[in-house]
Amino acid sequence: MLRYIIRRLLIAIPVVLLVILATFVLVHAMPGGPFDAVGMKAMPEHIKIVLERRYGLDKPLYEQFARYVFNILKGDFGPMFRQPSQTVRDIIEQTFPISIQLGLTAIVVGFVLGIPIGIIAALNHNSLIDYVVTFTAVLFRSIPPIVMAPLLIYIFAVQLDWFPVAFWGAHPPFFLGFIPKLNGEFISHAFLPVFAMGTGMAAGIARLTRAGLLDVLSSDYIRTARAKGLRERTVIVVHALKNSLIPVVTVLGPLIAGLITGSFVIELMFAINGMGRRFVTSIGQREYFLQTSLVLLYGMILIGANLLVDVMYAWVDPRIRYD
Amino acid sequence: MSPEKQLEKLVNDENPEKYGQGRSPMQDAYREFRRNIIAVAGVIFIIGILLAATFAPFLSPYGFAQQNTLNNRAKPFTGYDITEEYAEENCHWYNTPLEWGCTTFIAGSDALGRDLWSRMVYGTRVSLAVAFVASGVSVIIGLTYGTIAGFAGGRTDNIMMRIVDFLYAVPTLPIIIMMTVYFKALARRGVTTGFMGTLIFLNKSTGGLLFVFVAIGALNWLGMARQARGQVLSYKEKEFVEAARAIGAKDGHIITKHLIPNIIGPLLIIESMAIPGYIYTEAVLSLISLGVDPPTPSWGAMINEGYSTLRSNPHLVMFPGVALTLTTLAFNFMGDGLRDAFDARLRGRKL
Numbered sequence: 001m002l003r004y005i006i007r008r009l010l011i012a013i014p015v016v017l018l019v020i021l022a023t024f025v026l027v028h029a030m031p032g033g034p035f036d037a038v039g040m041k042a043m044p045e046h047i048k049i050v051l052e053r054r055y056g057l058d059k060p061l062y063e064q065f066a067r068y069v070f071n072i073l074k075g076d077f078g079p080m081f082r083q084p085s086q087t088v089r090d091i092i093e094q095t096f097p098i099s100i101q102l103g104l105t106a107i108v109v110g111f112v113l114g115i116p117i118g119i120i121a122a123l124n125h126n127s128l129i130d131y132v133v134t135f136t137a138v139l140f141r142s143i144p145p146i147v148m149a150p151l152l153i154y155i156f157a158v159q160l161d162w163f164p165v166a167f168w169g170a171h172p173p174f175f176l177g178f179i180p181k182l183n184g185e186f187i188s189h190a191f192l193p194v195f196a197m198g199t200g201m202a203a204g205i206a207r208l209t210r211a212g213l214l215d216v217l218s219s220d221y222i223r224t225a226r227a228k229g230l231r232e233r234t235v236i237v238v239h240a241l242k243n244s245l246i247p248v249v250t251v252l253g254p255l256i257a258g259l260i261t262g263s264f265v266i267e268l269m270f271a272i273n274g275m276g277r278r279f280v281t282s283i284g285q286r287e288y289f290l291q292t293s294l295v296l297l298y299g300m301i302l303i304g305a306n307l308l309v310d311v312m313y314a315w316v317d318p319r320i321r322y323d
Numbered sequence: 324m325s326p327e328k329q330l331e332k333l334v335n336d337e338n339p340e341k342y343g344q345g346r347s348p349m350q351d352a353y354r355e356f357r358r359n360i361i362a363v364a365g366v367i368f369i370i371g372i373l374l375a376a377t378f379a380p381f382l383s384p385y386g387f388a389q390q391n392t393l394n395n396r397a398k399p400f401t402g403y404d405i406t407e408e409y410a411e412e413n414c415h416w417y418n419t420p421l422e423w424g425c426t427t428f429i430a431g432s433d434a435l436g437r438d439l440w441s442r443m444v445y446g447t448r449v450s451l452a453v454a455f456v457a458s459g460v461s462v463i464i465g466l467t468y469g470t471i472a473g474f475a476g477g478r479t480d481n482i483m484m485r486i487v488d489f490l491y492a493v494p495t496l497p498i499i500i501m502m503t504v505y506f507k508a509l510a511r512r513g514v515t516t517g518f519m520g521t522l523i524f525l526n527k528s529t530g531g532l533l534f535v536f537v538a539i540g541a542l543n544w545l546g547m548a549r550q551a552r553g554q555v556l557s558y559k560e561k562e563f564v565e566a567a568r569a570i571g572a573k574d575g576h577i578i579t580k581h582l583i584p585n586i587i588g589p590l591l592i593i594e595s596m597a598i599p600g601y602i603y604t605e606a607v608l609s610l611i612s613l614g615v616d617p618p619t620p621s622w623g624a625m626i627n628e629g630y631s632t633l634r635s636n637p638h639l640v641m642f643p644g645v646a647l648t649l650t651t652l653a654f655n656f657m658g659d660g661l662r663d664a665f666d667a668r669l670r671g672r673k674l
Contacts, residue, residue: 015492026501031512142652144603147644154637280611283504298494
């Protein structure tokens with residue numbers, strides 16, 4: 001297993017390099033540059049030349065790229081052109097933990113809600129509970145976060161005034177770090193965004209759990225377990241549950257990839273100072289280093305997630321071996 | 324006579340005209356699907372919005388880009404500050420008579436005084452185009468790629484699938500976003516020559532949809548390629564393929580006449596379940612102003628425009644939001660129904 005993980009990580013290196021290269025070339029190919037204008041006026045040509053030399057933008061592209069990659073290895077992600085007081089690394093340190101908090105809490109909510117609901121539906125197959133759960137799951141799966149977010153904000157933040165409208169992590173010392181303090185302020189800020197992101201996920205997971213469990217419950221070894229007189233709870237928890245989670249683990253990869261998309265929407269709508277929002281707001285600017293570094297981070301998250309899924313896959317289904 | 328034969332004879336004797344005929348799997352699936360009321364409702368809704376998209380000019384009282392800044396942000400069923408002359412000039416036969424002779428905006432109007440209902444009706448065109456064209460793009464690319472890989476087998480297959488694995492690890496969405504930004508920046512600069520010029524012209528004439536199609540197709544063909552390859556692998560060793568080969572059929576003939584007709588059905592069902600995702604992706608792209616170009620109405624773009632005034636004018640977000648949700652729901656119902664109807668067949672094919 002360890003060898004497999006190491007091999008996967010080694011394969012990931014060229015992927016990451018290619019991702020950086022593609023983004024780097026794409027960003028630099030865009031018409032215009034970071035120093036085209038000061039305010040509303042065009043930048044005087046001689047100042048532009050000095051500034052570009054200052055940031056090394058006058059060098060050939062391959063040299064810039066080599067220096068960028070080399071600097072990343074030293075932990076330097078490059079400068080910000082528009083906010084000279086901050087570096088890209090500062091921005092990442094501010095935004096990355098918030099995005100991770102949001103994404104992970106949403107996944108946890110998705111599983112904590114989804115799996116039990118799916119189990120309950122499967123155990124009451126073809127009963128009223130089952131129909132209600134199935135229908136609600138399709139309904140919640142069909143409300144995209146882009147609709148869920150404004151709806152929740154309007155009902156619970158604007159009309160009922162139960163939760164703050166926005167500004168999770170707006171004040172810097174406030175929720176920094178990967179592990180949030182679970183105080184009332186955090187929960188009230190996190191509730192709506194996490195709910196908006198997590199319900200669709202919970203619905204999907206519930207549906208898969210239900211289907212998986214139904215599939216397993218009709219298999220022979222469950223009949224054997226029942227025949228030898230095990231208690232129903234033992235049959236479900238010990239024998240059926242783990243195998244029924246195989247399809248759930250399969251979708252975990254796409255789920256995490258979907259979180260990246262989701263974070264754009266949710267962070268924009270709830271004005272959360274996270275990576276997705278930062279990426280989207282930097283689109284129109286020519287912040288070469290910020291954009292490349294954020295895409296790099298997304299790539300690393302994706303690779304890590306896929307690896308995690310494969311490892312978990314081997315854990316739930318011991319028939320799978322990677323060696 | 325075996326008991327099975329006897330039973331068959333008994334059954335067939337009841338309807339003599341059906342003697343000797345069984346039901347094809349297709350008919351079975353159709354019967355199964357028809358019994359699923361929710362799925363049928365989904366299909367009916369989709370047909371409804373297809374009709375709405377086709378006859379959009381007749382269903383919308385105003386043009387989707389027709390502005391009247393006197394009437395910006397009107398609440399649903401109102402149109403304040405309207406003079407009688409204006410009403411006479413602009414009201415149409417389908418407006419219910421009210422105070423000024425007509426209710427102006429069924430669903431209210433947006434910040435530029437454009438009729439929200441008309442924009443929503445025209446917005447069906449964007450969502451449906453995305454649903455069908457983008458999934459078509461992804462099926463065509465994925466099917467071609469996967470079929471070639473699966474049919475060629477061996478080393479070619481290995482290399483082609485390693486490429487797919489490689490692309491799976493790439494954060495496609497951020498890169499697609501960067502590419503769209505690049506295209507849009509070129510378009511703004513007014514590039515008209517060469518390949519880029521043609522692309523930009525095509526994009527402009529589709530209201531910005533071309534890049535959306537490309538983006539969604541590029542995002543989603545990978546899964547389709549894997550599925551198609553798997554299906555081809557399981558079919559190419561079957562007897563009928565062997566028989567075709569034995570009578571001297573060429574590879575191209577076997578692929579187009581024997582393999583693809585067999586694998587296309589299940590693949591289309593899988594694809595139909597991905598359609599809600601496509602509609603959502605378009606909405607997200609439009610939300611961050613990378614989707615359709617204004618003033619082309621898209622539900623995502625409308626949510627984006629209305630979102631800044633959510634507190635005072637929730638209808639600007641809620642109407643397109645409800646439309647988006649209902650459409651997604653209908654496609655989900657249809658996809659689930661199709662899967663259930665074909666489930667037995669799908670399971671036999673090890674998906």
